[in-house]
Amino acid sequence: MGFFDLFRKKPEEVEIKKVKFDELPSLIEDKLKDIGGENEKYMGSVKGLVNQLVMEINEGVLGLKNINWDRIKAEERVKKIVQGNLRNYISHLDGLRMDLESLDVFERKKIDSVFDNFDRRARMSYEKSTFLIGKEIGVISDSVVLFFKNLDKIEKDNKKLVESFEVISKVKEDIKELDRKDGMISNINNGIKEIAKRKEELKEGLIKFNKKIEDVKGSELYRKWLAKNEEYNNSKNKLNSMLLSLRGIVDFKKMGKVWHENKSEMEIVKNYRDDFRKEFSKDMGVVLRRLVNSLENKDLINEKINEILELTEKVGNFRVEKSPVSDIEVNISRARNEIEGLNSEKERDEKRKEKVSFEMEKIKKDIKNGLWIIGVEVS
Numbered sequence: 107m108g109f110f111d112l113f114r115k116k117p118e119e120v121e122i123k124k125v126k127f128d129e130l131p132s133l134i135e136d137k138l139k140d141i142g143g144e145n146e147k148y149m150g151s152v153k154g155l156v157n158q159l160v161m162e163i164n165e166g167v168l169g170l171k172n173i174n175w176d177r178i179k180a181e182e183r184v185k186k187i188v189q190g191n192l193r194n195y196i197s198h199l200d201g202l203r204m205d206l207e208s209l210d211v212f213e214r215k216k217i218d219s220v221f222d223n224f225d226r227r228a229r230m231s232y233e234k235s236t237f238l239i240g241k242e243i244g245v246i247s248d249s250v251v252l253f254f255k256n257l258d259k260i261e262k263d264n265k266k267l268v269e270s271f272e273v274i275s276k277v278k279e280d281i282k283e284l285d286r287k288d289g290m291i292s293n294i295n296n297g298i299k300e301i302a303k304r305k306e307e308l309k310e311g312l313i314k315f316n317k318k319i320e321d322v323k324g325s326e327l328y329r330k331w332l333a334k335n336e337e338y339n340n341s342k343n344k345l346n347s348m349l350l351s352l353r354g355i356v357d358f359k360k361m362g363k364v365w366h367e368n369k370s371e372m373e374i375v376k377n378y379r380d381d382f383r384k385e386f387s388k389d390m391g392v393v394l395r396r397l398v399n400s401l402e403n404k405d406l407i408n409e410k411i412n413e414i415l416e417l418t419e420k421v422g423n424f425r426v427e428k429s430p431v432s433d434i435e436v437n438i439s440r441a442r443n444e445i446e447g448l449n450s451e452k453e454r455d456e457k458r459k460e461k462v463s464f465e466m467e468k469i470k471k472d473i474k475n476g477l478w479i480i481g482v483e484v485s
Contacts, residue, residue: 166246191234198228
C-alpha cells in the first residue's frame with residue numbers, strides 16, 4: 107500500500123481546484139503558507155506535551171533513584187537482581203528523555219520511532235524491575251499513557267490539518283524527486299545522442315577504410331604480396347603432403363621385426379608410427395634414415411627425405427611480409443568492436459531511461475492521489 111492509499115477516499119464537500127502539473131510548485135508553496143501558521147500552533151501543542159512528559163520522566167527517575175529498599179521485603183539476592191535491572195531501565199529512560207529533547211520536528215512518526223526504539227531497548231529491564239517495584243515504575247508508565255492519550259486527542263482535533271500538511275509536504279518532496287529524475291532522463295538522452303553521433307563517425311570511417319582496402323587490393327604491391335603468400339602456402343601444403351607420402355612408403359611392420367629386440371630403437375619406431383610429422387621434425391629424418399636402412403626401399407625413402415629437407419629449407423627461408431591491408435583491417439575490427447560496445451551501452455541507457463520513466467509515472471500518480479485529498483485535481 108502506498109503512502110497516499112491511506113487517504114484514497116475523496117474528501118466530502120470540498121471544492122475541487124483544477125491545476126496543471128507545471129503549476130504545482132507555486133501551488134504547493136501557497137498551500138504551505140496558508141496552513142503554515144495553523145501547523146506551527148499544532149506543532150507547538152505537541153511540543154508542549156513532549157516537554158511535559160520529559161519533566162514527568164525526570165521526576166519519575168528521581169523517585170526510582172530514591173526507593174527505600176529496606177522497606178521492601180524480599181531476599182537480598184532478588185533485590186540485587188531487580189536493582190541491576192532498574193539501573194539499566196533508568197539508563198534507557200535517560201536515553202528516551204534525551205531523544206525527546208533532541209526532536210527538531212514534532213511529527214507523530216518521529217515520536218513513535220523514539221518510543222519504538224526505547225521499547226526494544228528497555229522492555230526486558232522494565233519487565234524484570236516491576237517484580238518488586240511495579241508501583242514506582244508505574245508512575246512513569248502512567249505518564250506515557252496519558253501523553254499518548256493527549257497526543258491522540260490533539261491529532262483527532264487537527265486531523266484535517268495533519269493530513270493536509272503531510273500530503274503537501276510529501277508532494278513537495280515528490281516534486282523535488284521528479285525534478286531530479288527528470289535531470290537523469292536529460293543526461294541519459296544526451297548520452298544516447300552522443301552514442302548516435304559517435305556511431306555515425308565510426309560508420310563513416312568504415313566506409314573510408316573499406317574503400318581504402320579496395321584501392322590497395324587493386325594495386326601491383328598487393329598482387330605481388332598475394333602471389334608470394336600463395337607460393338608460401340602452397341609450399342607448406344606440399345611439404346605436408348610429402349610427409350604423408352613418406353609415411354606411406356615406410357613399412358613399420360618390417361621395421362618392428364628388425365628392431366623389436368632393441369628397446370630404445372623400437373620406441374622410436376612406435377613414435378614415428380603414432381605421430382610421424384612430430385617425430386620427423388625432432389631430428390629432420392636423421393634417425394629415420396638409420397631405422398629404414400634394412401628396408402628394401404631405403405633408397406626411395408632417403409630420396410624422399412632429401413626432397414622434404416630441401417623443401418623445408420625453402421619454406422624456412424620464406425619471408426612473407428604482413429598483408430598491405432592488415433593495418434586497415436585492424437582499424438576496421440576496432441571500429442566494429444566499438445560500435446558493438448556502443449550498441450550495448452545504448453541498450454543499457456534505454457533500460458535505465460525506461461526504469462526512471464516508470465518511477466516518474468508512479469510518483470506523478472501518487473501526487474495526483476495525494477492532492478485529490480485536499481481538493482486539487484491535477485491534469
